[in-house]
Amino acid sequence: MEKIWEITRAEGLAEWVLMELQGEIEARYSTGLAGNLLGDLHYPTEGIPVLIVGQHILQGEIIHLEKSFVVLVKHTPREQDCDELGHQTGTTRYLVTALIKHKILFKTRPKPIITNVPKKV
Amino acid sequence: MLEEAGEVLENMLKASCLPLGFIVFLPAVLLLVAPPLPAAAARKRRSPRGAGMSRTRAEVDATLQAAKLRAAELLPTALSLRFGPGAPCCLLELEPALCRHLEAGRSLVIRGEKDEQAVLCSGDRTYELKVADTSNLLLCIPGCQTPEQLAREPAPPDLIHAEIFGFANNYWELRRCRPKLQKLRRLLMENTYEGPDSPKEVDSNHSRYTTEDLLDVVQASEEEIMAHLRVLNACEIGGHWRILEFDYEMKLLNHVTQLVDSESWSFSKVPLSICLQELGPLEPEEMIEHCLKCYGRRYIDEGEVYFELSADKICRATAQMLLQNAVKFNLAEFQAVWQQSVPEGMVTSLDQLKGLALVDRHSRPEIIFLLRADDLPEGNQERFNALFSVREKWTEEDIAPYIQDLCGEKQTTGALLTKYARCSVQNGVRVYNSRRPVS
Numbered sequence: 001m002e003k004i005w006e007i008t009r010a011e012g013l014a015e016w017v018l019m020e021l022q023g024e025i026e027a028r029y030s031t032g033l034a035g036n037l038l039g040d041l042h043y044p045t046e047g048i049p050v051l052i053v054g055q056h057i058l059q060g061e062i063i064h065l066e067k068s069f070v071v072l073v074k075h076t077p078r079e080q081d082c083d084e085l086g087h088q089t090g091t092t093r094y095l096v097t098a099l100i101k102h103k104i105l106f107k108t109r110p111k112p113i114i115t116n117v118p119k120k121v
Numbered sequence: 122m123l124e125e126a127g128e129v130l131e132n133m134l135k136a137s138c139l140p141l142g143f144i145v146f147l148p149a150v151l152l153l154v155a156p157p158l159p160a161a162a163a164r165k166r167r168s169p170r171g172a173g174m175s176r177t178r179a180e181v182d183a184t185l186q187a188a189k190l191r192a193a194e195l196l197p198t199a200l201s202l203r204f205g206p207g208a209p210c211c212l213l214e215l216e217p218a219l220c221r222h223l224e225a226g227r228s229l230v231i232r233g234e235k236d237e238q239a240v241l242c243s244g245d246r247t248y249e250l251k252v253a254d255t256s257n258l259l260l261c262i263p264g265c266q267t268p269e270q271l272a273r274e275p276a277p278p279d280l281i282h283a284e285i286f287g288f289a290n291n292y293w294e295l296r297r298c299r300p301k302l303q304k305l306r307r308l309l310m311e312n313t314y315e316g317p318d319s320p321k322e323v324d325s326n327h328s329r330y331t332t333e334d335l336l337d338v339v340q341a342s343e344e345e346i347m348a349h350l351r352v353l354n355a356c357e358i359g360g361h362w363r364i365l366e367f368d369y370e371m372k373l374l375n376h377v378t379q380l381v382d383s384e385s386w387s388f389s390k391v392p393l394s395i396c397l398q399e400l401g402p403l404e405p406e407e408m409i410e411h412c413l414k415c416y417g418r419r420y421i422d423e424g425e426v427y428f429e430l431s432a433d434k435i436c437r438a439t440a441q442m443l444l445q446n447a448v449k450f451n452l453a454e455f456q457a458v459w460q461q462s463v464p465e466g467m468v469t470s471l472d473q474l475k476g477l478a479l480v481d482r483h484s485r486p487e488i489i490f491l492l493r494a495d496d497l498p499e500g501n502q503e504r505f506n507a508l509f510s511v512r513e514k515w516t517e518e519d520i521a522p523y524i525q526d527l528c529g530e531k532q533t534t535g536a537l538l539t540k541y542a543r544c545s546v547q548n549g550v551r552v553y554n555s556r557r558p559v560s
């Protein structure tokens with residue numbers, strides 16, 4: 001059976017942002033990244049966006065993408081999409097859930113943040 | 122290979138699942154995700170996941186201070202980024218035209234069989250699909266606003282919580298390519314139409330294709346397929362697309378030209394209604410009208426439908442009819458017979474045979490033989506190999522009709538020749554031959 005994938009937009013097409021980082025991200029504890037904070041993102045009034053991750057600070061730039069990205073999510077077929085024998089019809093559907101027109105690129109070496117006394121909140 | 126592409130896609134989706142922990146590639150820099158600085162001491166005893174715990178603006182400000190950033194120099198809105206539960210997602214890079222196509226609600230289709238390279242089709246264009254790897258980490262963040270977007274908000278919040286949807290380290294990129302249409306002709310040639318009385322029409326075992334069938338298997342967009350069907354003089358009969366068997370097509374054409382001759386009509390004003398009336402007893406009316414459409418241009422004059430027949434197309438078809446009966450022809454004899462065979466008043470010219478026949482002016486006597494562009498291979502290198510097997514050295518004028526369809530967007534035949542052939546000058550004439558030995 002020939003494979004055909006159909007890509008359509010989802011009902012609501014949101015606009016997201018892409019953040020591009022060099023290197024790896026590891027969770028301090030081995031429970032994985034999910035649910036953990038990444039960091040704080042700040043925009044200086046004039047200048048380059050700043051990202052604080054753990055004990056590092058990164059400087060980046062905002063790039064308007066000439067060619068946008070779309071985020072594809074596989075659409076799980078419902079009951080109606082199967083034929084009488086219960087086999088899935090030949091088309092796999094991917095939904096475009098978001099459009100990305102900007103990316104924030106961090107490509108400089110992170111600088112460590114040195115603190116003397118942790119400030120109590 | 123679509124299968125491989127499919128595997129890569131599946132792997133990409135699996136790789137984007139956050140719970141995997143971390144992605145390993147060239148570590149330019151190692152970042153540690155940890156509870157934010159100032160509260161580190163206080164948080165040591167809490168669960169490392171920190172799920173459900175939202176950062177407050179006060180905490181953000183504390184971090185800012187520790188990082189020695191001055192709040193006065195920053196926009197009032199900060200963004201706190203957190204990893205979401207992780208969902209499989211993948212990224213596709215689209216040029217603006219394709220974005221608009223999707224935003225308008227239309228779909229894109231990826232087509233390809235197991236042994237074919239996957240292509241992506243919009244309504245009227247075809248693109249090759251390639252996976253682009255990057256050593257960087259790409260995070261997809263919903264709700265993360267840029268400074269411009271924040272500036273447009275009437276009352277921007279002082280803290281936005283954004284949850285990272287997923288991440289990737291590769292994406293799909295597209296490159297516009299020629300539609301792969303040779304398959305279309307090959308499929309339709311499996312069962313050519315020889316007329317309604319042919320035994321083939323009764324037997325339903327022969328392959329027949331509807332528009333939907335063709336869209337499923339031909340790696341091209343719908344518009345490109347429709348345009349090519351017109352080029353092939355294909356006809357939709359009983360819901361299926363059929364190519365006419367050449368002899369049958371010539372039979373229809375002969376009926377028309379003989380009628381024009383006996384009625385002493387001008388070739389530029391052939392009335393449809395009388396054609397159907399006179400020829401209807403001989404052939405189905407739809408076929409007569411189809412023949413007129415293929416070989417002429419339809420127009421309306423004073424409420425009546427007429428066709429302006431094309432001398433070029435009729436002469437070319439007549440030549441094909443003559444040439445296909447022999448391997449080669451004496452050029453002078455051929456030209457004489459050809460001129461006699463076309464309807465009176467039409468003038469034959471070798472220019473009409475570009476892409477159909479080739480003249481050899483170096484042989485004694487000069488000869489002409491059938492060489493059809495659409496019988497040649499579709500791939501660039503294979504096409505050039507086939508052409509150089511037929512003839513070792515080509516002038517640009519002779520080879521151009523046979524490589525015209527290989528040109529991509531904004532590409533010329535000259536550029537193709539530079540890439541695939543070697544140029545030399547022979548007797549003051551520039552000729553092209555193969556770059557490699559041809560068997």
